[in-house]
Amino acid sequence: MTILNISLVTGSSSCPFIWGVDALAVPNAQILVNGHVFPYARFTQAQYDFGTPGNPDVQWTHGIWFYSDRLTNGIYQLQLQTTLQLDGQLTDATPFLTMTSSEFSTMLSNPIVFKTWNNLLVGTNHTFKAQTTIFPATWEIEVFDANGQWVTGQTGTTTNGNISWTWDLHDDLGNLRDNIEADPFFDPYVTLTAAAGTIQRPAPLSALDYPYIGGWNVAYQDSHKFYPNARVKTIEAWLAVVGGPSLKGIPNAAILLKYGKTNDVDMSSDPLQAMRDRNASWDNLKDHLLTPLFRNFYYWGHGSDFVLGGDWDSLTNEPPYGIHPNGAEYDLNVYQDGTNTVRTRAFLSSGWCYLLSPISGEDPHPYRFVFLDGCSTAAGDWPVPFGMQAETNSLDYYTDTNRFPYVRPSAFVGWNVDTYYSAGLNSTYTDKDRNQWGDYQKYAFFRSQWMFLWANPGSRTLTQALEQARDTSGWISSATYEKTIRIYGLRELLFNQFNQRGDWPTTP
Amino acid sequence: MRKIVLLAFVFALSVMPAAAKGKAKEFKIDFLCCGEMINIWDPAYSNAVLRAVFPYFKDFAKELNLPMPKLEQVQNFVPDNRKGEIGGGAELTNGFSFWFYRGVVGFYGPHSYPTKIKNYWSFPKFYGTPRMTEQEAIALARKMIKKLGYSLEDVFANFEPTVPPFVSIGTNTIPRYRIQWRDPRGESIATEIEVDAERKTIESLRFNNSLVVIQRPPPKVKIQPSELPDTPLNPVARSWRRMNQWTNDINHEYAYRLVPVVLRAAEDMVRRLGLDLPLPITPNQIRRFYCSNNGGSPYVDLFLKNNWKFVYRVNGITQFSTSRRFFDSEDIPFRLKDYVREWKLTEDQAVDLARLAVKKVGRPGLHLDGKPNVFRPAEIKGVPPIPRLTIQWVYPGGDKPRSEWIEVEVDCNRGTVEALRLDDVSSWGAPPDLGVPIEPDRVELK
Numbered sequence: 012m013t014i015l016n017i018s019l020v021t022g023s024s025s026c027p028f029i030w031g032v033d034a035l036a037v038p039n040a041q042i043l044v045n046g047h048v049f050p051y052a053r054f055t056q057a058q059y060d061f062g063t064p065g066n067p068d069v070q071w072t073h074g075i076w077f078y079s080d081r082l083t084n085g086i087y088q089l090q091l092q093t094t095l096q097l098d099g100q101l102t103d104a105t106p107f108l109t110m111t112s113s114e115f116s117t118m119l120s121n122p123i124v125f126k127t128w129n130n131l132l133v134g135t136n137h138t139f140k141a142q143t144t145i146f147p148a149t150w151e152i153e154v155f156d157a158n159g160q161w162v163t164g165q166t167g168t169t170t171n172g173n174i175s176w177t178w179d180l181h182d183d184l185g186n187l188r189d190n191i192e193a194d195p196f197f198d199p200y201v202t203l204t205a206a207a208g209t210i211q212r213p214a215p216l217s218a219l220d221y222p223y224i225g226g227w228n229v230a231y232q233d234s235h236k237f238y239p240n241a242r243v244k245t246i247e248a249w250l251a252v253v254g255g256p257s258l259k260g261i262p263n264a265a266i267l268l269k270y271g272k273t274n275d276v277d278m279s280s281d282p283l284q285a286m287r288d289r290n291a292s293w294d295n296l297k298d299h300l301l302t303p304l305f306r307n308f309y310y311w312g313h314g315s316d317f318v319l320g321g322d323w324d325s326l327t328n329e330p331p332y333g334i335h336p337n338g339a340e341y342d343l344n345v346y347q348d349g350t351n352t353v354r355t356r357a358f359l360s361s362g363w364c365y366l367l368s369p370i371s372g373e374d375p376h377p378y379r380f381v382f383l384d385g386c387s388t389a390a391g392d393w394p395v396p397f398g399m400q401a402e403t404n405s406l407d408y409y410t411d412t413n414r415f416p417y418v419r420p421s422a423f424v425g426w427n428v429d430t431y432y433s434a435g436l437n438s439t440y441t442d443k444d445r446n447q448w449g450d451y452q453k454y455a456f457f458r459s460q461w462m463f464l465w466a467n468p469g470s471r472t473l474t475q476a477l478e479q480a481r482d483t484s485g486w487i488s489s490a491t492y493e494k495t496i497r498i499y500g501l502r503e504l505l506f507n508q509f510n511q512r513g514d515w516p517t518t519p
Numbered sequence: 520m521r522k523i524v525l526l527a528f529v530f531a532l533s534v535m536p537a538a539a540k541g542k543a544k545e546f547k548i549d550f551l552c553c554g555e556m557i558n559i560w561d562p563a564y565s566n567a568v569l570r571a572v573f574p575y576f577k578d579f580a581k582e583l584n585l586p587m588p589k590l591e592q593v594q595n596f597v598p599d600n601r602k603g604e605i606g607g608g609a610e611l612t613n614g615f616s617f618w619f620y621r622g623v624v625g626f627y628g629p630h631s632y633p634t635k636i637k638n639y640w641s642f643p644k645f646y647g648t649p650r651m652t653e654q655e656a657i658a659l660a661r662k663m664i665k666k667l668g669y670s671l672e673d674v675f676a677n678f679e680p681t682v683p684p685f686v687s688i689g690t691n692t693i694p695r696y697r698i699q700w701r702d703p704r705g706e707s708i709a710t711e712i713e714v715d716a717e718r719k720t721i722e723s724l725r726f727n728n729s730l731v732v733i734q735r736p737p738p739k740v741k742i743q744p745s746e747l748p749d750t751p752l753n754p755v756a757r758s759w760r761r762m763n764q765w766t767n768d769i770n771h772e773y774a775y776r777l778v779p780v781v782l783r784a785a786e787d788m789v790r791r792l793g794l795d796l797p798l799p800i801t802p803n804q805i806r807r808f809y810c811s812n813n814g815g816s817p818y819v820d821l822f823l824k825n826n827w828k829f830v831y832r833v834n835g836i837t838q839f840s841t842s843r844r845f846f847d848s849e850d851i852p853f854r855l856k857d858y859v860r861e862w863k864l865t866e867d868q869a870v871d872l873a874r875l876a877v878k879k880v881g882r883p884g885l886h887l888d889g890k891p892n893v894f895r896p897a898e899i900k901g902v903p904p905i906p907r908l909t910i911q912w913v914y915p916g917g918d919k920p921r922s923e924w925i926e927v928e929v930d931c932n933r934g935t936v937e938a939l940r941l942d943d944v945s946s947w948g949a950p951p952d953l954g955v956p957i958e959p960d961r962v963e964l965k
Contacts, residue, residue, distance in 0.1 A: 439705065447707045
């Protein structure tokens, strides 16, 4: 991997890279600052001009948005840490390799530093904070909306470098701007005027922390076609999961993720059209994930440490079980569709999800609940881009006002191993770690029961709902459950708790 | 000298398999691990299977006092999709479903909770008021098992079941006792009976397929299914055609020549460990010899009629288990009482015994010094002590591909090894050269 341009970092910079490998093989990359993962950096894919002004050569490439003004000025050691997917399959043995580049130094001297800038607008008013190295000075904070339209602003002076303004969320016309569906984010700028002149910097994009009510994305990858009976039951269970939020009057999107080859059920006989269909369904999921309304996400399909999805079954002929799917694999074909080149987009990487990060996202977008119901989804960094950590926390942790960012209580559910069901009714599958997995009917019933028990009447905690669903369904034993599931964040989260904008911060 | 030895070796190879070939063909090698997928869409075959198993459904319904099923009520019947497995499941217009697998019948009633959830709005239909206690429900369930002619011991229903609490939603209750008797060999559910505590009826009953002891031969069906259709209109059938071809992936001549090689390797394993299997192993002792091409090297499951089992992989025996195995015994008749004994070995002694056994048959340098994983029979209330342990060494650990996967089941009463798995990748050399290629000649399906 080669870093093309990271030595001149000022403010927020996009640093493009050349990996030397297929883009599909890079699900994530991060910047390390002085040996630690720097949260104010976001892996991205963007078009970059490799040419000259007179001879542009615009190509898609990978890069990282590096928000250097989130650091105090000084000399730092930077490294690029890249996660590579070492084969084209998402199976129970997909190898991932994390590599770290050698260190190199960079010196930061930003005139305006946003280390203390809180870009989540929590509650009924919000304080913007920044520091400047230029003082005394007059400062101005201007707030524009997502369409670039003026919202409001404030001016002040600083004699010690501190800049601070508390905004009551009203615009200059007196309108309350507390609806994230109307204002997905705000785009503030800070301008300093001092004896030496005037300087302006874009502040971190800032957003209301939550919609009036947090919607649900309930996504299902149609990945059980190999076992038609299982497919029927899992689709029924998905519909049951979809119904949970709906019956509570919560906005809800049922997202079907297309899967399979041209000769599979429901797929076009044209491989290009089949790829288009799969890509479109995953684009739909990504659009929904980025929509500020949605703050709860349930995904049911193939997974791994860093990537969800895949195009079709990866089949193995493994003695003594014979041919069976052992995960998903990508469609590696490249098609020409008119003037466009089409490749698979039927996946979601944790790196892409950093777009949602409440720290570094383009529109900070913390989630309240995420359940990635696929193999090994608790083994990578999945909680982080959704604004969570891979740790269990009490309510006291969340109510600590010194916590930064001050995101509301949330929970993440994933599996730290590959999960299975037995394809034969009334049979059991024993995996290589001697975990035992019940049949497809129990597998499906676990999901529908969980949602029913959590949503109704709404007083069960997440953990209680999952455990009773396990009990009632009989899919896995309590021993297997304890070994394989991971519930991070607030395990006591209730179905609709903290799911309205006014629920946070809590009132004592 | 070197040349002479080599020639002699080639001569031995070319003669030995040919001599063994005649005897080996006394039995039919199974080239499909999981059965040949058949055309279940053939109406003649499907109807024939339905007519064959329907009397079992009627007998079952009679014993459980269920509404007597009638053929004309069948709205959907799906036969078992493996050749020779005469069975399948039928859905009736009155909401009942029955299925038949190796002589065992199970059913769902029209009010069965887990099977009738079609979407979220299905749940409230199950609200009701319980009118019987859990103990009454368990007694009813046991009574039904006996009426079906099974002993409680055979299906583990003589032990204490797990009964999840009722699902309660505010003041509403779903009055279903889901009585689950777990299998002490793991923790899977062996027998599960759903009792509607409001109607005081059984709504579903299912036995796990691992309860071989209650299974019986299926009825005969004279009609053979027609060939699987190869049409894009039936993608499932098409994929099954491919499965049949992909799994039948070895040169049959190679497989038949391999038979004596496998038998001698199994005998060698028996001798080295001093196992009590009478030798030699002859073809007429074989119940099943499954052979496949595992990426250019052979894989064989060898089942003997006395329930001993061997796995031959690449160039040697990598697994065996005796007829007394406790774990991984879902393919043999199993009665728990045969395993209830006194513990005589400590765990440490069992580990030492396992390590010793592996050293007898494995190469030097295996990673056996670390602390192994130890698996025990499931702890189920009422189940007496079962002195069995499986000792496992995996190298390397974590998520890395396993290059050594070693498991030994120890009978801690008799102090014997009852099963051993020795998957040691670095000992896998070249597969046997049997004078014919392992790869079959075949035409790829489009």
